[in-house]
Amino acid sequence: MSQALDRINALRAQLHQHNHNYYVLDAPSIPDAEYDRLFRELQQLELEHPDAVTNDSPTQRVGGAALKTFSQVQHEVPMLSLGNAFAEQDLHDFVRRVREGLGDLLPAGDLFGGGAEVAFTCEPKLDGLAVSLLYEEGVLTRGATRGDGSTGEDITINVRTIRNVPLKLQGSDWPPVLEVRGEVYISHAGFAALNQRALAEGSKVFANPRNAAAGSLRQLDSKITASRPLEFCAYGFGRVEGGELADSQYHILQQFKRWGIPISPELRQVSGAEALLAYYQDIGARRAALSYDIDGVVFKVDDLAWQAQLGFRAREPRWAIAHKFPAQEEITTLLDVEFQVGRTGAVTPVARLAPVQVAGVTVSNATLHNMDEVARLGLMIGDTVVIRRAGDVIPQVVSVVLERRPDDAQAVTIACQCPVCGSAVERTQLIKRGKGKDSVSEGAVYRCVGRLACQAQLIQAIIHFVSRRAMDIDGLGDKIVEQLVNEGLLRSPADLYALQYERIVGLEGFADLSTRNLLAAIAQSRQVSLARFIYALGIPDVGEETAKLLARALGSLARISQALPEVLTYLPDVGLEVAHEIHSFFADSHNQHVISALLEQGVVLEESSELHAEFSACATLASVLEKLNINHIASTGAQRLAQRFGSLSALLAADWLDLRSIERFTEKAAQSLREFLANPANVARAQAIEAQLLEFGMHWQSPKQALTGLPLAGQTWVLTGTLEIMSREQAKAKLEDLGAKVAGSVSAKTHCVVAGPGAGSKLTKAQQLGVAVLDEAAFMQRLQALTG
Known part of the structure; x- marks a missing residue:
């Protein structure tokens, strides 16, 4: 047995090395026939000694028993998406933002230069599926899809079948816990062979390599995955524990290569915007000759410390960007323009096209965004149009071929009445809030004013209301919601809680058990966290995280619904525009009626009812003055006013001489303040803000609450x-x-x-x-x- 085990270990080491030479170094050291001979010998020895089989053996790539479903994986470090650049100016803007964000960290350069250039890593943006590979003590223990960035699917059994994914890392200096992130894709040659085999077997062919890769990774039967020509390419990392990684993106990827993890052969390290553009143009010129599909290139600030300094915004890093290539384009005919009504009432034009193949996908519809876009394109029904799959995903109308316009082409007009409910369709107004005054202009969006009386809005609103991250009512899928609305059983989300057994059981698709299960799920949702309830309401621009923040910070629906926009901006990541959306939503009488009806139907909110201690006494007089947006008074001027007067009432009682006596407070600022306070509405707004800060406990004179009351508070x-x-x-x-x-x-x-x-x-x-x-x-x- 010991001799056999020695031979098994020797064969595994040889095959791991040959895999590394072939897939990572692109320098095979033995013919395929010799590799196959060694592989078969190992298979035979493991067959004779099954106790010696390990998960990291090269033979363990053939797949196992089919799964019933994939389990969920929580990404400890979120797998974020990237911002996009489509034009040269977008890239220059990105580099400028990076330089501004680094500030004093960036060396100044010499007397004749504009400062030292920032170093970036550059690599092609593979058109595949993002995955995470977790190695513990050098052995692959988990594979997961990106999912929504926070939660993915456990596809370990499938990624183990990918030939160039090392089951065990080379060397010994890797961290004990290392999460590698990259893209799974299928090469052009592999895709052609896959479809050729499908045709020979009489099965369905794939539309494009990306769909084939994504579908292959999500097979419940890993033997099917093992039969597909999948490849992996690493581009970054997530969770790392123990050991050390290099201090730059480029050198970390070189470490990966040394450990047997495949990286892009096109990886480069360059400095400055011009070098980035040169790389983009070079890859673009060679795009058709590459052996795999790409839809752009990715640029990342190379220095990890600088990445940390730049940080993130929303769900994307400030230190990286994807510079997309112009998408593939085709010509077709615009047959008609129809209008769709969304959850918020936005009436959106959609192009109906003569079907055409674009980048391997049949396109018969395309977004037109809004009527301003229709006007910009000069679009008419009957036109010949150029279609692009923007970002190689969303079909868009790019331009009109005017020389092919037929004599009977018809203008595109938006109806005055909603195509679904007949209510008036109005153009939205944009309010730009600035120093001193708000300016109003016409928006690009047309909106149906029918709200929940509009069936399209009602259906979409209820679908959102019952969704998993909102009220989480199991069994209420899109089709059932549509059915209940069409039957007249739902006219608002509150009607869900008034549904009766007798009205449902006779509907198509419903029997006794399914009806009882649905009513039980609805009843179970009556008790819900404040955060879920706020998210379920569908407030414009309020996503799940903002809803959680509102609930945690303000503690009660009453406080959230009463909060003034300026008060809401004391919460982190709530800007003035979002604050106005929240305030306007709760000020609307129709929304107030729906919320009241929900509470009357027995919806019980789990709320703390207390302002979170973190926000007690968080406001200052200076911050209030700054939020009033007075012309010529910014942060410094507001601080000087606060120091001079100490209270809002004292400031409101100040005369011209008082203002002129403030050190380093300009006459222009003093004049602006006098003009602002001369308007009774401005004074009333300032007083209302202060009164609400006092009521909520956020005022500078409110007692500062310690983070106590919970058993682990302060820990x-x-x-x-x-x-x-x-x-x-x-x-x-x-x-x-x-x-x-x-x-x-x-x-x-x-x-x-x-x-x-x-x-x-x-x-x-x-x-x-x-x-x-x-x-x-x-x-x-x-x-x-x-x-x-």
Whole structure:
């Protein structure tokens, strides 16, 4: 047995090395026939000694038993999307923003230069499916799709079948826990062979390599995945514990290559905007000759410390951008323009086209965005138009071929009445809020004013209301919602809670059990968190995270619904435009009626009713003055006014001499303030803001509340390793519910570390610092004790 085991280990080492030479170095060292001979020998030995088979053996790529479904994976480090550049100016703007964001960190250069250039990594943007590979102690333990960026699907059994994904890393200097991120794709040659085989078998052919790759990875039967010519290319990393990675994007990818992880052969390190454009143009010129599909190139700031300085906005990093290539285009005929009504009442023109193949996909519809776009294009029904799949995904009308316009071409006009409900269609108005005054202009969007009386808006509003991240009513799919609306059983979300068994059981598709299950699911949703309820209402520009913030910070529906826009802007990431949307939504009488009806139907909100201690006494007089948007008074001027007068009432009573006596306060600023205060409406607004800050407990004179009241308030916890009973995201949520802050690193201020299997450097540091450490079993006992 020992001789056989030695031979098995030797064969595995040889095959791992040959895979590395072939897939990573592109320099095969033996003929395919010799590789196959070694592979068959290993297979035979493992057949004779099944106890010696390991997960990282090269033979374990053929797939296993079919799954019933994929389990969910929470990404500890979110898999974010990238911002896009489509024009040269977009790229110059990106580089300018990077330089501004780095500020003093960027070397100044010499007396004759404009400052040192920023170094970037450049690589093609593969057109495939983003995945995450987790290696623990050098062995592949998990593969996951990107999903929505926070939650993906566990596709470990499928990624193990991809030939160039190392089941075990080369070398020994890799971190104990390393999450590699990259793209799974199919080459042109592999795609052609795949479709040729499909034709020979009489099965359906794939439309394009990307769809083939995505479909292959999501097969429940991994043997099917194993039969597909999938390839992997790494472009970054996520979770890392223990060990050390290089301090630059480029050198980290070189480390990956050394460890056997395939990276792009087109990877380059360059400096400055002109070099980025040169790389983009070079790859663009060679795009057709590449062996795989790309839809652009990706540029990333190379220095990791600079990446950290630049940070993120919304769901994309400020230090990276995808510079897209012009999409493939085709010519077709515009048969008609129809209008669709969305959840918010926006009436959107949609082009109906003579079907045409664009980038491997049949296109018969295309977005026209709004009527301003129709006017810009000069579009008429009957025109010959150029179609582009923007970003190679969304079909768009690019231009009109005027020389082919027929004599009977018809103008595109938007009806005065909604095509669904007949209510008036009005053009929206844009309010630009600036110093001193608001300017009003016509918006690009037309909106049906019928609201929930409009069936299209009602259907979409209820679909959103019952969705998983909102009220989470199981069994209410899109078709059932549409059916209930069409039957006249739902005229607002509140009607869901008045549905009766007798009215549903006779409908098509419903029987006794399905009706009872639906009513039970609706009843179960009556008790809901404030955050979910706010999100379910469908307030424009208020997504799930903003809803959570509003609920956590303000604590009650009453406080959220009364909050003035200026008060809402004290919450992080709530800008003035979003604040006005929130305020306008709750000020609307129709929305007030729907909310009241929901509460009357027994919807019970789980709310703290208290302002979060973090926001107690958070406002200052200077900040209020700054939010009033007075001409010529910015942050510094507001600070001087606050220091001089100390209270809003004292400022409102000030005369001209008082204002002129303020040191370094300009006459122009003083004059603007006098003009502002001369308007009674401005004074009333300032007083209303202060009164609400006092009422909410956010006023500078309000008592500052300590972060207490919850059992873990004021404590910092750290999660490390793999948790088996619950996901790390669930553990984090439970700790935060108990008042703890969950940090990503261990320090002397850390109260406790929860360490699951595979815990690395964080556990070591906790032990060195004498920080309390709990395994998952002890952690679960602690949670049970705290929550009863």
